[in-house]
Amino acid sequence: MTYEAVYKRSVTDRDAFWREQAERIEWAHPFDQVCDHSQPPFARWFGGGKTNLCHNAVDRHVPHRPDQPALIHVSTETGQERTISYGQLFVEVQRMAALLVNMGVGKGDRVLIYMPMIPEAVIAMLATVRLGAIHSVVFGGFASHSLATRIDDAKPTVVVTADAGSRGGKVIAYKPLLDEALNMCQHQVAHVLLVDRGLAPATMRAPRDIDYLATRREVLDAIVPCEWVASEHPSYTLYTSGTTGKPKGVQRDTGGYAVALATSMAHIYGGQAGDTFMCTSDIGWVVGHSYIVYGPLLAGMTTIIYEGLPIRPDAAIWWSLVEKYQVNVMFSAPTAIRVLKKQDPHCLKRHDLSSLKHLFLAGEPLDEPTARWIGEAIGKPIIDNYWQTETGWPILSVARGVDPQAQAKLGSPGVPMPGYKVKLVDDLTGAELAEPHQKGVLAIEGPLPPGCMQTVWGDDTRFVQTYWSSFAGQQLYNTFDWGIRDEDGYYFILGRTDDVINVAGHRLGTREIEEAVSSHPDVAEVAVVGVADPIKGQVARAFVVVRDGSRAADDTSCKELEAEIMQTVDQQLGAVARPARVHFVNMLPKTRSGKLLRRAIQAVCEGRSTGDLTTIEDPSALAQLQEAFLH
Numbered sequence: 001m002t003y004e005a006v007y008k009r010s011v012t013d014r015d016a017f018w019r020e021q022a023e024r025i026e027w028a029h030p031f032d033q034v035c036d037h038s039q040p041p042f043a044r045w046f047g048g049g050k051t052n053l054c055h056n057a058v059d060r061h062v063p064h065r066p067d068q069p070a071l072i073h074v075s076t077e078t079g080q081e082r083t084i085s086y087g088q089l090f091v092e093v094q095r096m097a098a099l100l101v102n103m104g105v106g107k108g109d110r111v112l113i114y115m116p117m118i119p120e121a122v123i124a125m126l127a128t129v130r131l132g133a134i135h136s137v138v139f140g141g142f143a144s145h146s147l148a149t150r151i152d153d154a155k156p157t158v159v160v161t162a163d164a165g166s167r168g169g170k171v172i173a174y175k176p177l178l179d180e181a182l183n184m185c186q187h188q189v190a191h192v193l194l195v196d197r198g199l200a201p202a203t204m205r206a207p208r209d210i211d212y213l214a215t216r217r218e219v220l221d222a223i224v225p226c227e228w229v230a231s232e233h234p235s236y237t238l239y240t241s242g243t244t245g246k247p248k249g250v251q252r253d254t255g256g257y258a259v260a261l262a263t264s265m266a267h268i269y270g271g272q273a274g275d276t277f278m279c280t281s282d283i284g285w286v287v288g289h290s291y292i293v294y295g296p297l298l299a300g301m302t303t304i305i306y307e308g309l310p311i312r313p314d315a316a317i318w319w320s321l322v323e324k325y326q327v328n329v330m331f332s333a334p335t336a337i338r339v340l341k342k343q344d345p346h347c348l349k350r351h352d353l354s355s356l357k358h359l360f361l362a363g364e365p366l367d368e369p370t371a372r373w374i375g376e377a378i379g380k381p382i383i384d385n386y387w388q389t390e391t392g393w394p395i396l397s398v399a400r401g402v403d404p405q406a407q408a409k410l411g412s413p414g415v416p417m418p419g420y421k422v423k424l425v426d427d428l429t430g431a432e433l434a435e436p437h438q439k440g441v442l443a444i445e446g447p448l449p450p451g452c453m454q455t456v457w458g459d460d461t462r463f464v465q466t467y468w469s470s471f472a473g474q475q476l477y478n479t480f481d482w483g484i485r486d487e488d489g490y491y492f493i494l495g496r497t498d499d500v501i502n503v504a505g506h507r508l509g510t511r512e513i514e515e516a517v518s519s520h521p522d523v524a525e526v527a528v529v530g531v532a533d534p535i536k537g538q539v540a541r542a543f544v545v546v547r548d549g550s551r552a553a554d555d556t557s558c559k560e561l562e563a564e565i566m567q568t569v570d571q572q573l574g575a576v577a578r579p580a581r582v583h584f585v586n587m588l589p590k591t592r593s594g595k596l597l598r599r600a601i602q603a604v605c606e607g608r609s610t611g612d613l614t615t616i617e618d619p620s621a622l623a624q625l626q627e628a629f630l631h
């Protein structure tokens with residue numbers, strides 16, 4: 001079948017298409033309705049059906065492939081490698097589930113997971129959904145304030161954590177950050193389960209804190225059956241940044257997500273049971289949820305959990321793993337490839353990559369030179385894919401699993417994937433832009449396909465207002481990305497329409513960073529913008545007006561204050577959100593009505609024209625900002 005035929009069927013005969021795809025997973029009770037869209041924009045997939053994500057990711061494979069590795073953990077930080085077969089995973093997940101039950105976790109309760117890239121993190125996710133509980137993984141790079149906000153929103157019964165993670169040889173203690181967050185937040189968690197890796201001392205507070213390794217010994221024979229849940233029962237929430245300072249908990253269902261991931265594995269990634277998948281993201285991001293954990297396991301594949309940098313001990317490390325573990329499908333981010341590009345090119349030639357079918361890249365725009373360079377260096381097809389935390393799986397890509405001849409175009413993430421009714425619309429009128437090469441907002445006609453977000457956790461109104469209210473009178477989901485489409489139907493993504501920035505593939509809200517910077521007592525006002533960067537795609541730059549001029553009077557005091565502000569961001573949000581530079585100015589460019597001219601600031605930093613500035617209050621503000629930026 002051609003891509004066109006499969007895509008067309010997915011949108012014109014939607015229910016029949018998804019009914020077939022739903023056979024890729026096992027149901028404890030069959031569904032009686034494929035899609036209930038009677039209360040738009042909410043969509044309920046596979047209503048009446050009962051299933052379990054852990055059953056589909058683990059239990060169902062045990063009779064067929066008990067000895068096949070399910071997880072291969074490689075840490076170049078600790079020098080450890082560990083393989084866990086499907087049979088062993090089945091046992092470990094039940095042990096973890098038993099511990100969670102003993103700590104009071106039941107169906108619908110939340111389990112917050114704040115962990116480095118170790119197998120126990122994946123085991124905790126699987127154990128949570130096994131019980132019909134809901135996990136909320138918080139990226140290990142986030143610090144106490146971010147963690148506290150998420151704890152207060154998710155209200156977990158239990159937090160699963162580790163003593164520490166490690167990055168580039170530097171140990172990052174997690175437990176003190178968690179303790180600080182737990183002191184800061186309103187919500188009281190019943191228990192903290194700590195996986196002690198022996199990397200950093202962890203103060204344990206009894207009876208709240210429980211040691212995983214010690215208590216695991218008491219439940220070695222645990223048998224904890226899967227809780228069959230309704231298809232629409234939430235499996236997880238994952239926080240993501242938007243325009244406001246308050247992150248949104250993207251809520252995902254169970255049945256729709258399982259079907260969508262299994263379909264994407266077959267149609268897009270071309271992964272088969274028994275194959276090995278290596279995704280270099282982190283479980284704290286959506287790519288990690290979908291393609292380190294659930295996607296590969298649902299398909300009966302082996303998944304590699306990698307803790308470490310792409311260039312340590314050297315830039316051959318990933319390719320050595322491809323050879324050693326016979327990786328078939330690899331998934332990474334453009335930033336990582338740009339980092340590799342700066343290293344010794346022989347590193348890419350040292351290993352036998354014959355097992356590898358293709359390399360997928362996502363998370364940020366993939367520039368043509370980078371795509372061309374890596375394609376030539378490894379001699380494999382490079383496939384871009386565009387999606388969001390909200391959608392959970394690709395919106396745009398090329399479906400080589402449907403049509404092996406499908407061709408990628410350099411610079412384009414591709415064409416709409418089955419199930420997505422993608423449109424380009426005028427940002428003001430919402431009118432569809434049907435002609436090629438017109439720039440518009442990328443929107444998706446409702447209902448969104450299975451696997452996409454159900455709502456914002458605990459806030460249906462925010463879900464509707466944020467995503468579905470941009471274009472009056474239309475059921476259109478706003479991606480907040482600009483795009484164009486060429487005459488062959490390939491899309492090109494031109495950046496965000498809102499204040500979200502993308503630093504090394506990490507999605508951050510400038511509002512959140514501004515709030516963290518503002519919490520420094522000497523900061524009167526701040527603007528944070530994303531500025532183009534050759535390696536990271538974008539970096540954050542902060543422009544600060546100080547309360548007391550003497551704190552930014554000369555180079556030395558500016559340097560001191562800059563370091564303090566960066567430290568404040570590190571402590572509140574984590575180093576991942578730290579601005580690359582903090583510049584000091586006397587005023588920020590604003591409109592006469594007091595609105596910050598963020599786009600103009602960004603344009604100045606990127607050396608572009610600022611466009612129409614007739615509404616600016618004081619034009620000298622921009623000139624001053626430019627001087628500060630260049631200084």
Ligand code: PRX
Binds near residue numbers: 481
């Ligand atoms: O702006 C788009 C950009 O990243 C945003 C979503 O980020 P996140 O929620 O972290 O999900 C990442 C899932 C891969 C999008 O709104 N983005 C993501 N992929 C691409 C991209 N921009 C251009 N090309 C891509 N392939």
